[in-house]
Amino acid sequence: MPSSAGPSIDTITEGGRVTQVGEGQEADESAPPVMTFGAPTAGEILAERYELVEHINNDSAGRLVWRGVDVVLRRPVAVVMRYPGGDSATEMLQAAVAASRVIHPNLVGVYDAIDEDERAYVVREWVDGQSLRELVGADGPLDPARATAVGNAVASALAAVHATGMVHGNLHPGTVMISDEGRVVLADARTDGADSQETDVRAVGGILYFALTGHWPHAEAPLHGATAGHGRAAIPDAVRDAGGAIAAPRQVRAGVPAYLDDLTMDLLDAQIAPPGSDVLAAELARLDIPADDHFLESAGTLRFTAGPDDDPSPLAAAGGRKVAIGIAGLLAVALVGLLIGISALGGGDDKKGGTEPVAQPSASQPAVEDTTPATAAVRKLDISDVKIVDPIGSRDALRGADKVVDGDENAGWETQTFYNNPKFGKLKEGMGVWIDLGAPRTVKSVQAVLSASGASAQMYAGTANFPDTKSGDGQLVGSYQPVGDALEQYDGTRMTFSNGFNADQKYQYLMLWITELPQKEDGSGYKLGVQEITVQGS
Numbered sequence: 066m067p068s069s070a071g072p073s074i075d076t077i078t079e080g081g082r083v084t085q086v087g088e089g090q091e092a093d094e095s096a097p098p099v100m101t102f103g104a105p106t107a108g109e110i111l112a113e114r115y116e117l118v119e120h121i122n123n124d125s126a127g128r129l130v131w132r133g134v135d136v137v138l139r140r141p142v143a144v145v146m147r148y149p150g151g152d153s154a155t156e157m158l159q160a161a162v163a164a165s166r167v168i169h170p171n172l173v174g175v176y177d178a179i180d181e182d183e184r185a186y187v188v189r190e191w192v193d194g195q196s197l198r199e200l201v202g203a204d205g206p207l208d209p210a211r212a213t214a215v216g217n218a219v220a221s222a223l224a225a226v227h228a229t230g231m232v233h234g235n236l237h238p239g240t241v242m243i244s245d246e247g248r249v250v251l252a253d254a255r256t257d258g259a260d261s262q263e264t265d266v267r268a269v270g271g272i273l274y275f276a277l278t279g280h281w282p283h284a285e286a287p288l289h290g291a292t293a294g295h296g297r298a299a300i301p302d303a304v305r306d307a308g309g310a311i312a313a314p315r316q317v318r319a320g321v322p323a324y325l326d327d328l329t330m331d332l333l334d335a336q337i338a339p340p341g342s343d344v345l346a347a348e349l350a351r352l353d354i355p356a357d358d359h360f361l362e363s364a365g366t367l368r369f370t371a372g373p374d375d376d377p378s379p380l381a382a383a384g385g386r387k388v389a390i391g392i393a394g395l396l397a398v399a400l401v402g403l404l405i406g407i408s409a410l411g412g413g414d415d416k417k418g419g420t421e422p423v424a425q426p427s428a429s430q431p432a433v434e435d436t437t438p439a440t441a442a443v444r445k446l447d448i449s450d451v452k453i454v455d456p457i458g459s460r461d462a463l464r465g466a467d468k469v470v471d472g473d474e475n476a477g478w479e480t481q482t483f484y485n486n487p488k489f490g491k492l493k494e495g496m497g498v499w500i501d502l503g504a505p506r507t508v509k510s511v512q513a514v515l516s517a518s519g520a521s522a523q524m525y526a527g528t529a530n531f532p533d534t535k536s537g538d539g540q541l542v543g544s545y546q547p548v549g550d551a552l553e554q555y556d557g558t559r560m561t562f563s564n565g566f567n568a569d570q571k572y573q574y575l576m577l578w579i580t581e582l583p584q585k586e587d588g589s590g591y592k593l594g595v596q597e598i599t600v601q602g603s
Contacts, residue, residue: 105117105120105129105131105146105184107119107120110136111133111144111179111186111188112177112179114135114136114137115133115134115135115136115142115144115177115188116133116134116136117131117132117133117144118131118132118133118134119131119132128145128146128147128157129145129146129147130143130144130145130146131143131144131146132144132191133188133191135176135188140191141191142176142188142189142190142191143188143189143190143191143192144186144187144188145157145186145187145189146184146185146186146187147184147185147186154180154184154185156255157185157187158178158180158185158187160254160255161175161178161187161189162178163229163231163254164254165178166229166484167225167226167229167231167484168225168482168484169221169222169225169226170248170250171218171219171221171222171225171248171249171250171251172222172225172226172250172251172252173189173190173192173242173250173251173252173253174189174190175187175188175189175190176188176189176190192242192244192250192252193244193245194242194243194244194245194246194248195242195243196238196239196240196241196242196243197215197238197239197241197242197243197272197275197276198237198238198239198241198275198300200243201238201275201276201279202279202300205279206276206277206278206279206318207276207277208320209277209320209321209322209325210353211276212273212276212277212325213273213325213349213352213353214249214353215241215243215249215272215273215276216269216272216273216276216349217346217349217350217352217353218249218250218251219236219241219249219251219269219272220266220269220342220345220346220349221346221350221457221492222250222251223236223251223262223265223266223269223342223345223346224341224342224343224345224346224492225490225492226254226265226342227262227265227341227342227343228343228485228486228490228491228492229485231254232254232260232261232262232264232265233251233254233255233260233265234254234255234260234264234265235253235254235255235260236251236265236268236269236271236272237268237271237272237281237283238272238275238276238281238300239253240252240253241272262341262342263339265342266332266339266340266341266342266345267332267333267339268283269332269342269345270282270328270329270330270331270332270333270339271283271332271333273314273325273328273329273332274303274311274314274329274333275300277314277317277318277321277325277329278303278314278317278318279301280300280301280302280303280304280317281300281301281302281303282303282311282333303317304316304317311333313326313329313330314326314329314330324352325352328348332345343491343492343493346457346492347456347457347493347539350456350457350535350539351456351535351536351539352536353535442603443509443601443602443603444601444602444603445599445600445601446502446506446508446600446601446602446603447502447503448470448500448501448502448503448598448600449501449502449503450500450501450503451466451467451469451470451498451499451500451501451598452466452498452499452533453465453466453478453496453497453498453499454496454497454498454499454538454541454542454576454578455493455496455497455535455538456493456535456536456538456539456542457492457493457535464478465477465478465479466478466498468596469498469500469595469596469597469598470500470597470598471597472597473596473597474514474596474597475596476596477514477516477594477595477596477597478498478594478595479516479592479593479594479595480496480579480582480592480593480594481592482585482589482590482591482592483582483590483591483592484590484591486591487581487582487583487584487591488580488581488582489582489591490591494542494580495578495579495580496578496579497525497538497541497542497576497577497578497579498513498576498577498579498595498598499541499574499575499576500574500575500576500577500598500600501530501573501574502572502573502574502575502600503573504573505571505572505573506571506572506573506600506602506603507568507571507572507602507603508566508571508572508575508600508601508602509563509566509601509602509603510561510562510563510566510600510601510602511524511561511562511563511575511577511598511599511600511601512559512560512561512562512598512599512601513559513560513562513577513595513597513598514558514559514595514596514597514598515558515559515560515593515594515595515596516558516593516594516595516596517558517583517593517594518555518557518558518583519581519582519583519584520560520579520581520582520583520593521579521580521581522560522577522578522579522580522581523547523548523577523578523580524547524548524549524562524565524575524576524577524578525545525546525547525548525575525576525577525578526545526546526548526572526574526575526576527541527544527545527546527574527576528544528573528574529544529574530574531544541576542578545574545576547565548562548565548566548575549562549563549564549565549566558596560577572602575600577595577598579593579595
């Protein structure tokens, strides 16, 4: 289960550097072992399940880190141990128990926490990779796109932690880990109450600053005890002026976009109230898109404090952030609207094979009376495209949208399991199923067949499609408008929307926006499947 245990260390193996957790300050490697009596040995099996394979190192807090194997599930694990146990291990065990309740792909998994009196240990996920501190130290600062992706992963993990009311309290480049597969995970939470959720959020600014410059901006709190020049834990301090103010990332390194520079400095500015971790995660997710979308170059300047002339970003409603939309963006929107208007005037319902052009009425040429029957036959409309909309979450969770319109109610797309709250664990406002009717149509009703009762949703409609990226999804959610007040009929697992569709208006793009999930039958969390969506109209 994703989260973290008590503070641990960097590790070195014969096959290369493998980071398990970085506390920031490590024990002197020449120091004598912490344990004498009762020390673990290679081959020992703890709790009749966890075999110790290799002693990796000791950290400055007296913990031992071992590489081990879960002999039941046959998977590698990290074993973080304290000796003696008792009160000295309380904080570590409490942190592990609390962390095990939070499940998120960007949190290190905690498997077990055991107190054997004379020694206590936490068993958690083994991560092959390196810490952000090591990565930047070896390869130099990250490019803006990758730094944004790391910041997004960290903020998303914090949002999951904060949704439970907990605080991570130990965020720095040594506790941000990047696996060999590119997964970014946050480890080593603390429960000593020394920090707050606001401190966590401001620490994301430190992570961004370090990723972009290779310097650490928090000289007053340097990595929980690490100081300049202290062995491998050392991180260069930020460049500062005579008054102690740090230089902005753009002043340290060329090529940092202005908006990312502003975002980082706002997080570090004690005079500017930081957003909630969920809002910050949404903002960074909006920016965390593939580099070939060129969004990093076209986005406007982002600030927490915006002037009255700023236009709201698609996610501004989540937390009040604003974005100044560039001229190029406005021209793009205008062009999309023009193309849609031309399409509508051109008769999107024309059959293939060609027909005579239809003359448009003008001031001197009155419109010919429409002889089409007032009430066209209502039928099931074809759906030409479908996708899952999520401005915040992982794109990996959006696969399988085609099952929503395949005619089989026994197969469909389903959300991930969320915990602690039916509203997507309080991690996001919702998720949507977007459909394209292929051309503007008269819509009478939309029916969604769901996997279980107890969900909440709203129907939305829009006039444009957007790129299948987090940024595009954010724009889509921000521009679409609700159809009707709310759900009209909910018969068991079938939702029917009909009262909001205007008979004089045609619709091409619709979205079922899910806002609340039903509880799973075993009570272990909240999850929903969308089995089938059908549209009736003409």
